[in-house]
Amino acid sequence: MLHPMGWDSFGLPAELYAVKTGQHPRKTTETNIANFTRQIRSLGFSYDWTREVATTDPGYFRWTQWIFLQIYNAWYNPATRKAESIDTLTYPSELETEDQRRAYRDGKRLAFVSEAPVNWCPELGTVLANEEVIDGKSEVGGFPVIRKPMRQWMLRITAFAERLLEDLNLLDWTDSLKEMQRNWIGRSEGAQVDFRAETSGAILTVFTTRPDTLFGATYLVLSPEHRLVDTLTAGTNRAGVKAYQQAAAGRSDLERTELSKEKTGVFTGSYAINPVNGQRIPIWIADYVLASYGTGAIMAVPAHDERDLEFAEKFDLPILQVVQPPDASKPWRGFCDEGTAVNSSGPDLSLDGLPTAEAKHRISAWLDSRGLGKRTLNYKLRDWLFSRQRYWGEPFPILWRTDAAGNRYHEALPAASLPVMPPTLEDYKPTTDGQPPLARATDWVTLPDGAVRETNTMPQWAGSCWYYLRYLDARNPSSFVGGAVESYWMGTSTSGATPGVDLYVGGTEHAVLHLLYARFWHKVLFDLGHVTTPEPFFKLVNQGLILGEDGVKMSKSRGNVVNPDDVLHEFGADAFRLYEMFMGPLQEVKPWNTRGVEGVYRFLGRVWRLFVDEGSETEYEQNALVDAAAESRWVSEIRLDSRVLDIAPTPAQLKTLHGCIRKVTEDLEALRFNTAISAMMMFVNEAMTWPTRPVSVFRTFLQLLAPFAPHIAEELWEKLHPAGAVPSLGYAAWPVFDPALLVEDTLEIAVQVNGKLRDVIRVPAAATPADLETAALAAEKAKPFLEGKTIKKVIVVPRKLVNIAVA
RNA sequence: GCGGAUGUGGCGAAAUGGCAGACGCAGGGGACUUAAAAUCCCCUGACCGCAAGGUCGUGUGGGUUCGAGUCCCACCAUCCGCACCA
Numbered sequence: 041m042l043h044p045m046g047w048d049s050f051g052l053p054a055e056l057y058a059v060k061t062g063q064h065p066r067k068t069t070e071t072n073i074a075n076f077t078r079q080i081r082s083l084g085f086s087y088d089w090t091r092e093v094a095t096t097d098p099g100y101f102r103w104t105q106w107i108f109l110q111i112y113n114a115w116y117n118p119a120t121r122k123a124e125s126i127d128t129l130t131y132p133s134e135l136e137t138e139d140q141r142r143a144y145r146d147g148k149r150l151a152f153v154s155e156a157p158v159n160w161c162p163e164l165g166t167v168l169a170n171e172e173v174i175d176g177k178s179e180v181g182g183f184p185v186i187r188k189p190m191r192q193w194m195l196r197i198t199a200f201a202e203r204l205l206e207d208l209n210l211l212d213w214t215d216s217l218k219e220m221q222r223n224w225i226g227r228s229e230g231a232q233v234d235f236r237a238e239t240s241g242a243i244l245t246v247f248t249t250r251p252d253t254l255f256g257a258t259y260l261v262l263s264p265e266h267r268l269v270d271t272l273t274a275g276t277n278r279a280g281v282k283a284y285q286q287a288a289a290g291r292s293d294l295e296r297t298e299l300s301k302e303k304t305g306v307f308t309g310s311y312a313i314n315p316v317n318g319q320r321i322p323i324w325i326a327d328y329v330l331a332s333y334g335t336g337a338i339m340a341v342p343a344h345d346e347r348d349l350e351f352a353e354k355f356d357l358p359i360l361q362v363v364q365p366p367d368a369s370k371p372w373r374g375f376c377d378e379g380t381a382v383n384s385s386g387p388d389l390s391l392d393g394l395p396t397a398e399a400k401h402r403i404s405a406w407l408d409s410r411g412l413g414k415r416t417l418n419y420k421l422r423d424w425l426f427s428r429q430r431y432w433g434e435p436f437p438i439l440w441r442t443d444a445a446g447n448r449y450h451e452a453l454p455a456a457s458l459p460v461m462p463p464t465l466e467d468y469k470p471t472t473d474g475q476p477p478l479a480r481a482t483d484w485v486t487l488p489d490g491a492v493r494e495t496n497t498m499p500q501w502a503g504s505c506w507y508y509l510r511y512l513d514a515r516n517p518s519s520f521v522g523g524a525v526e527s528y529w530m531g532t533s534t535s536g537a538t539p540g541v542d543l544y545v546g547g548t549e550h551a552v553l554h555l556l557y558a559r560f561w562h563k564v565l566f567d568l569g570h571v572t573t574p575e576p577f578f579k580l581v582n583q584g585l586i587l588g589e590d591g592v593k594m595s596k597s598r599g600n601v602v603n604p605d606d607v608l609h610e611f612g613a614d615a616f617r618l619y620e621m622f623m624g625p626l627q628e629v630k631p632w633n634t635r636g637v638e639g640v641y642r643f644l645g646r647v648w649r650l651f652v653d654e655g656s657e658t659e660y661e662q663n664a665l666v667d668a669a670a671e672s673r674w675v676s677e678i679r680l681d682s683r684v685l686d687i688a689p690t691p692a693q694l695k696t697l698h699g700c701i702r703k704v705t706e707d708l709e710a711l712r713f714n715t716a717i718s719a720m721m722m723f724v725n726e727a728m729t730w731p732t733r734p735v736s737v738f739r740t741f742l743q744l745l746a747p748f749a750p751h752i753a754e755e756l757w758e759k760l761h762p763a764g765a766v767p768s769l770g771y772a773a774w775p776v777f778d779p780a781l782l783v784e785d786t787l788e789i790a791v792q793v794n795g796k797l798r799d800v801i802r803v804p805a806a807a808t809p810a811d812l813e814t815a816a817l818a819a820e821k822a823k824p825f826l827e828g829k830t831i832k833k834v835i836v837v838p839r840k841l842v843n844i845a846v847a
Numbered sequence: 848g849c850g851g852a853u854g855u856g857g858c859g860a861a862a863u864g865g866c867a868g869a870c871g872c873a874g875g876g877g878a879c880u881u882a883a884a885a886u887c888c889c890c891u892g893a894c895c896g897c898a899a900g901g902u903c904g905u906g907u908g909g910g911u912u913c914g915a916g917u918c919c920c921a922c923c924a925u926c927c928g929c930a931c932c933a
Binding site: 216339623631837 | 848849850851852853858859860861865866869870871872873885886887912913914915926927928929930931932933
């Protein structure tokens, strides 16, 4: 069992807090880690602190940088569907110079530099990944985000889209979480179709999931950022197109979606030819077409697409039916589902009368045979924007140089030079001219040979992409994780073990961030032979959020935050732990209720009184009051209750105990802590009524209690072993229940008439179904319901119930 | 709009298709106490009834079944995620 704890301590929140308090992030991070450690320790969690890691520790981020180098020095080979060393890349023969081959190689790496529109958050002064933008605002802080072309580091996660999708099937995750990832990856099958521009002859490729509607395409739409917009714009339309492009560029994502109710766009003044029928159709640009999805251009089929219809109606473009709904009473206008092709005949091809699926097939084959298009897969997933203009993150192990032709190119630092430490800065805010903070350290940036360092840093997700691997071998100085250690813990050296982390408990907020990024890194490491499982986390459970007492998410601004320190001070760690587990199912969202803590606190009081002598308890309370300094001595003088004796338990006592062992054991396995606790409450409620309290029974009970309330369990365990030389309760083997002790000699059988409970009878456990039937028919309280009725059928469920069906 | 989850007492919740509401909170009554707190005992889904007992009851409406909180269909509500993804 490996149960470690660590700190994901790089990132924006830590940096923002540091800026706010005017301290260095390393200082505030250390202070916070110390405080969290204190709180966690006071709760008595059994973490293995010898494996503690912090992602901000140079001994840790050295290996984060090392993994980045593995990604940087790899490419995705579509033939093998795997990441491979960049050395296996073959070059097209037309690349003659080393500079040309270098440019080609850099374009293939899994870590690459790209000049593309990115999410820029002016308030935070940094770019953000797609996953970090929620409703057009930054995930951290909630500030507006705009699109801006910038030169940034990207990781080629899109190459793994299909495998990230497929391998979800290997995992024991909830359906909802898997669905979130599937939706985020957003696979869709369709076709690319080439349209030829009428005057320039330029080829315009569009992506569509409905190639069967090609005959209904009455215009094309390009995104404002599409690279062919300039060449396609006719003279008189130039000013309007430019203005539209500029307006779209300056608009935030939020504005873009808020304004989505109203479609906007401009005509370029030029036309394209529909390859299927030679029709001349206008080319428009509009921001409802996204540059970053598909080809950044669409064929509009207003009859059978909601958005195209809205646009066509607004700009008075032709709407042509090409699909007949199966339900003829439904209007064809705006019908987007599958039906039958109509009005779809051209000189070389007719789809008329074909069902949608077949029409898709036919047209795809036709386009393919003419070289006009091909079947394609598209994903919503975008490449991972991996650089940030921040101080508090891992510096890239990358240098920039200039070649003979004056082109800047990048180069990896050797692994031996890791870690690349961030420079010491007085001011770690971004520069006023928009340069990352690291650019302030001019001595650090420029090397003696003229090379300059990359001044961006990695995003906060980098460190958390692989921490579970570092836990396995946290102090290894020569490798990110030792090979034998990795295969032992990840389960590939033992047959039957689940591959990867056996149980990962975490919140849903990581669904399309950390959990996606970590899977991607893991797959790269797997392909390159550094780890032995294709997936990092086998079983994943999302714990539910604990809301404030008012049923709303806890927040400082609402003032409904419960501070664990206060709860601990008033009720102790055991009551706090017990309550959190007793509240309800682990996965459920549920509100905090301090009364509930009092409830489990009372339960712990009853446990205590089950063991200790009341008189000595009173003495302790009085003595501890006048002499608080010697409290621990007075505690040790509390005596056991005189009924707690080393005597043989009665069969009834053993039965109660073993029933409890069974329930607690099974519930723990299934993470049903709430019902396990309720079983222990029932045990205690009954044990309170016993005239004798056999030590052996209570020792076992304490073992059951220990994982929930370790402090009180350990204290009482010690009292039950007066000799002193007893190992801690934590090392005692978990009790095993004896099924033989749970056998009942008589059973309670429910007697139903027409499914309604009428009586409960007691029968010997050995009673046969026939015995049960006889006894049930004779049941006193059931009789009135049988009188004067015909018995149609008697259903006997052995050991449970008898149902008499009457007419 | 799309995807997912959840709907059970005053509240948190239990219940391999087989006695709905275990366990706990809150509430009511009682014991102990000069008194209070703590503790212990009893009651507590709704309605009818003096009682015995009965009727109804797991978001709504259907269905399958000897029997449905549980399975199937439709709908409603709430929460979470995604959202102009062609």
